[in-house]
Amino acid sequence: MICGHCQKDIEKCTHARLHEQIRLFKALDAARQKIQPSVSVMMVRSLISHRNHKPRIDIQLGEIHTQMNTDSALDVATNIIKCAMGSYADGFIFNFVTEKLGLEPEAGAMVIQEFREYREKLAEEFKRLQDSKDG
Numbered sequence: 001m002i003c004g005h006c007q008k009d010i011e012k013c014t015h016a017r018l019h020e021q022i023r024l025f026k027a028l029d030a031a032r033q034k035i036q037p038s039v040s041v042m043m044v045r046s047l048i049s050h051r052n053h054k055p056r057i058d059i060q061l062g063e064i065h066t067q068m069n070t071d072s073a074l075d076v077a078t079n080i081i082k083c084a085m086g087s088y089a090d091g092f093i094f095n096f097v098t099e100k101l102g103l104e105p106e107a108g109a110m111v112i113q114e115f116r117e118y119r120e121k122l123a124e125e126f127k128r129l130q131d132s133k134d135g
Contacts, residue, residue, distance in 0.1 A: 023050060086119065 057073035
């Protein structure tokens with residue numbers, strides 16, 4: 001027969017082992033769900049850190065796999081959207097100067113570079129203006 005004190009210790013130990021087994025099972029299940037790496041794979045999932053219970057983002061792009069905090073993921077997403085919008089503008093300008101104005105592709109590439117530098121300069125000026133209004 002086990003005394004009441006020892007029984008509580010055994011229950012705590014069993015409870016902790018059960019939680020650890022569940023954690024390991026979930027980790028194993030997540031590993032099984034991973035898509036086999038290939039160049040064309042892009043997967044983004046949200047998760048909760050098992051260490052600190054904070055939200056995280058899991059990103060897999062081909063064979064590259066990383067996790068980041070939610071704020072960093074939002075910064076990456078914003079940058080992707082800005083680059084995508086910029087690529088529309090770049091494509092429009094390149095096609096306009098090569099097809100409509102008849103410039104050579106090399107000249108079109110130079111125009112695109114000038115346009116990108118100008119766009120970045122305007123963005124920096126706008127940020128400084130916003131910062132001075134906020135401060």
